[in-house]
Amino acid sequence: MAHDDHGDDTPKNLTKNEAMVYEAMKLTDRPQKAYDLLDVLKSSGVRAPMTIYRALEGLEQKGLVHKLDALNAFVRCNHDKPHEVETFLVCDKCSQVQEIETNTSHATSVESNVRAVVIEKGFRMSAARLEIKGVCSRCVEPAAA
Numbered sequence: 001m002a003h004d005d006h007g008d009d010t011p012k013n014l015t016k017n018e019a020m021v022y023e024a025m026k027l028t029d030r031p032q033k034a035y036d037l038l039d040v041l042k043s044s045g046v047r048a049p050m051t052i053y054r055a056l057e058g059l060e061q062k063g064l065v066h067k068l069d070a071l072n073a074f075v076r077c078n079h080d081k082p083h084e085v086e087t088f089l090v091c092d093k094c095s096q097v098q099e100i101e102t103n104t105s106h107a108t109s110v111e112s113n114v115r116a117v118v119i120e121k122g123f124r125m126s127a128a129r130l131e132i133k134g135v136c137s138r139c140v141e142p143a144a145a
């Protein structure tokens with residue numbers, strides 16, 4: 001089910017504005033705020049922040065982008081399969097965000113652990129989002145000083 005190239009083609013079922021925002025989000029892997037996207041899309045004639053917000057909302061509902069609450073920004077989803085637990089590694093230094101793909105064993109163990117804890121509390125989980133902050137592998141200082 002996994003497509004290695006997922007995220008490079010723009011899905012067909014998008015509105016004109018959603019497609020435009022999605023295209024703009026492809027320009028970088030960093031999380032983007034609505035105003036960053038507005039800047040990018042100004043040259044295409046987009047003036048209203050509301051246009052961007054609506055498009056982001058639509059894209060989020062279609063599972064193509066994720067909102068990161070801590071950063072108040074959006075990233076593109078990097079896999080096809082829907083996930084119960086969305087897990088993101090957020091670098092404090094370069095603000096790069098890496099999403100743990102659902103079809104990896106890491107994601108599976110995160111999901112099953114989270115689910116076990118939740119079930120134990122008698123809670124019925126619909127969705128969860130983990131934002132793990134720290135320093136990414138590229139920003140970690142070399143060990144020697």
Ligand SMILES: [Zn+2]
Nearest residue numbers: 077078079099
């Ligand atoms: Zn995702």
Ligand SMILES: [Zn+2]
Nearest residue numbers: 091094136139
């Ligand atoms: Zn980093």
